[in-house]
Amino acid sequence: MNHDSYPDDYIRAILNGVKSIAMVGASPVNVRPSYFAFKYLAQRGYDMIPINPGHVGKSLLGKPFVASLADIGRPIDMVDIFRNSSHIMPVVEEALKLAPLPKVIWMQLGARDDAAAERAEAAGLKVVMNRCPKIEYGRLSSEISWMGVNSRTLSSKRAPVPTQGMRLSLNRTSVGGGETAASDRAAKNRNEPS
Amino acid sequence: MTDRVPGFSTLAVHAGAQPDPTTGARATPIYQTTSFVFNDADHAASLFGLQAFGNIYTRIGNPTNAVLEERVAALEGGTAALAVASGHAAQVVVLQQLLRPGDEFIAARKLYGGSINQFTHAFKSFGWNVVWADTDDISSFERAVTPHTKAIFIESIANPSGSVTDIEAISAVARKAEVPLIVDNTLATPYLIRPIDHGADIVVHSLTKFLAGHGNSLGGIIVDAGTFDWSKNNKYPVLSEPRPEYHGIRIQETFGNFAFAIACRVLGLRDLGPALSPFNAFMILTGIETLPLRMQKHCENAKAIAEFLSGHPAVATVNYAGLSGDKYNNLARKYAPKGAGAVFTFSLKGGYDAGVHLVSNLKLFSHLANVGDTRSLVIHPASTTHSQLDDAQKTKAGAAPDVVRLSIGIEDKEDLIADLEQALTA
Structure with missing residues (x-):
């Protein structure tokens, strides 16, 4: 998988396919990006599990914190990692010990570990790096268009009026990552030591 | 299934727009409202805290404006955009995110006269110090870089001279200096030049001109290319450091490659207030x-028309980059192969007086201070748009006293040529 830019169909299949998401590094602090993403994904109907050993015994938006992936005690579809790049590998190693294996490893905006990605892909998992599932869901559904963001999708269909807690259709026509090629190129250049 | 990339014309019609979910209206409705109701207290708090997508108040965002923003972002190949009340407002909002009092930005000397005024006087009063450089001498940009430089500002096609700027060369200077390159793409529009493809980090427009195109509505826009790393060297704390008014959110960390457009919206537009009317x-x-x-x-x-004027005995010079032999023709071929725009200048052998005479004898061309209208327009920059500059500045800006500026409309060209012919010989 080329991790510099993802085809919309790849992201769309992941977000349409997964139901349960364990968020490693979920924060109860309501100004942290992990809190935003957790809340949004829960509102869009995902079964969210907050993983953070420092908050066991407490809940995040009604979901009890779990200490580690191994402690979840039921199968999960996706591990969303809200940790710096240097802390990714141990989380991926832990995820690869789960039975059954999760289907997807997702690393948040700013996080990238190509070696960890290779390990996960070798075990048959899909990997997304340096992206936010909230932003991608908002983009493919065009909900993020309210913020003047280029969703890179088009649709001539009338969408239902969005209400709280509703799953939105992600199946709009993609304009393709090529339309923000400059941004993808810049990210790639940043990742390559000069 | 692979992602198909629609063409420019398809995006110009469709990007950002979809049938209205409530009514099915196919044209984008005018949401002429100041405010939007919240679902409940939590929804309101989420919106104010930048945690949810949605509308609060038209000074910060509006559904009609959002369609415009996404459309221009798509046409320019940017990640996001922010529409504002005018091109001038776009420039204030952009630089407010980048500069603190005492900082500097480098700007091309060949600029719209209004921008030269804004940079020289208003911005100076904010402590944002402009340092001028010459697009004909790229090394002048390199020499202008100091530790206080926070941005470089150029026009893709300069107003009024119509000269084409070597965006890639100046982008290389910006990259080396680790500052963003801001390109005013008003006269080219993304149809002729997409500055982001050539290294621009931010694109601004006066939408008033060719994009709106009919001389009836003011507007401006800021497009974020999503290319610049705002957190790399602590030069741009607005984007990299916690924002106290948003409970400590870091804008780049939270919004990634469209962080600059978000900063312009939730800080610049919110606080300075130049919102675009939904109409x-x-x-x-x-x-x-x-x-x-x-x-x-x-x-x-x-x-x-440039060809007609070049062959006319009363005309001294024609500056149109689309003419073979023009000083900027090679740059026009590289950057604007579909056409060199429709704003250019020429000078008359009879000098200033002949220019005034010409303007007063034209019957189809309108004498006014705008460009990029369906109608053909004429103006004498030295006495109008550039009148607040001194003679040396006027000449450097391409607006010497004997220069007449044309903005060519979409009438029949035979009629425009006939009008110029009769006015030149009257």
């Missing part, structure tokens, strides 16, 4: 749907 956004959107068709006709007419 104007609707008018501009309607204009953009025909942008490709209009630009083809504008450029075809402009080239024909």
